[in-house]
Amino acid sequence: MRTVPSHTAVKLSAAAELFAEHGVEQTKMEDIAAATGIPKATLYYYFAGKEEILAFLFRDALNRVADEVAIAVESEGSAAARLAEVIRAQLRVMAEQPAVCRALVGELGRAGRIPEIAAMIHAAYYEPVQALLEDGVADGSLRQLSDPGSVAMAVFGAVTISALSYLVTDQALDQERLASAVTTLVLDGLRPR
Amino acid sequence: MRTVPSHTAVKLSAAAELFAEHGVEQTKMEDIAAATGIPKATLYYYFAGKEEILAFLFRDALNRVADEVAIAVESEGSAAARLAEVIRAQLRVMAEQPAVCRALVGELGRAGRIPEIAAMIHAAYYEPVQALLEDGVADGSLRQLSDPGSVAMAVFGAVTISALSYLVTDQALDQERLASAVTTLVLDGLRPR
DNA sequence: GAGGACGTTGGACTGAGAGTCTAAACCGAG
DNA sequence: CTCGGTTTAGACTCTCAGTCCAACGTCCTC
Secondary structure, X not given: OOOOOHHHHHHOHHHHHHHHHHHHHHOOHHHHHHHHOOOHHHHHHXXXXXXXXXXXXXXXXXXXXXXXXXHHHOOOOOXXXXXXXXXXXXXXXXXXXXXXXXXXHHOHHHHHOOXXXXXXXXXXXXXXXXXXXXXXXXXXXXXOOOOHHHHHHHHHHXXXXXXXXXXXXXXXXXXXHHHHHHHHHHHHOOOOO | OXXXXXXXXXXXXXXXXXXXXXXXXXXXXXXXXXXXXXXXXXXXXXXXXXXHHHHHXXXXXXXXXXXXXXXXXXXXXXXXXXXXXXXXXXXXXXXXXXXXXXXXXXXXXXXXXXXXXXXXXXXXXXHHHHHXXXXXXXXXXXXXXXXXXXXXXXXXXXXXXXXXXXHHOOOOOOHHHHHHHHHHHHXXXXXXX
């Protein structure tokens, strides 16, 4: 895959719209060409096919998540507060890029077949969050966990699926409300104190 | 879609394998015919196309989840204990049907385009769990929540994505370990008590 | 046991669309 | 101006989804 010039890259977000709306299978290269304004021949000049366009969009969106998560992880405050910030950050990115996120999550099952994507989710989310969970043990703001890896994945899932449920049903995503529901669940649990 | 005879239905699980492994798009009807032993003409006799085969597999898997969840919800014990049982039930079904679950979650983004599936997840999971959350408030085993709907989705996501992460990376899914990690997260939260 | 209804199948066919290829324009740097 | 990479139109091939139909099997009914 050749380096994609930025003026071309920006146009591609229209393709995410198509993927999210109709699914990858139902989206024709001609449709992508029409929606982005990039001629078919040019698309094939840069990408081997739809899959690679999809992978490109994923990489972009995941970079965004990685950046926001990194900022949240490295911010001030207790580990618990920073974890809350991570949740908020993920919701923010998802709200900003609903189409890409719908397409991304729609293809999550393919993560296994696109090892690069799986590795990116790992590096962008699981690793920093897992480190954060360990920080929390150190600063006393989070409990000791026997399996921080699984917990990091569960937190990611809680945020992702609940946000996605709103996005795919076309309900407006009330970030603040969802953030507070998920944060309370994750930090305080469902059992009364 | 005609009623699918059971001797045909059982063979279709081989198709789930293909969908999970290569994705729907990359799976040819001929491949499905070869893998299931059902001739192409017969497949088209019963289903309008791949999508309908997929929907059929989903319906089947979701019925299983719905059954197991219903049993867990209606079991004895506090709402908190029953919620833990729901989590265990979902992990059990996912471990039993890894291929269908990978395909199902891989196509979750399409839920919006397959309203029937979205409705089934709602009826099979969100509604009973939400009712359970309300039971918990009544019996005092769970806290009062401002947004039980979002919390039900978040719990579903926590279980689904963490289990999927194991399934797509081909790591063995240690149900007991994951169940305990997720249950602790959901019931007790991450903040030390 | 003749005949009909329906399930089942092989195999040929059609059309859509993915992906390829070529040659021509374009454009910036030296 | 010229060389090299970029961009594009358009024509081409080939795979595959989906259709169609005739033939065959099986069971039921009269």
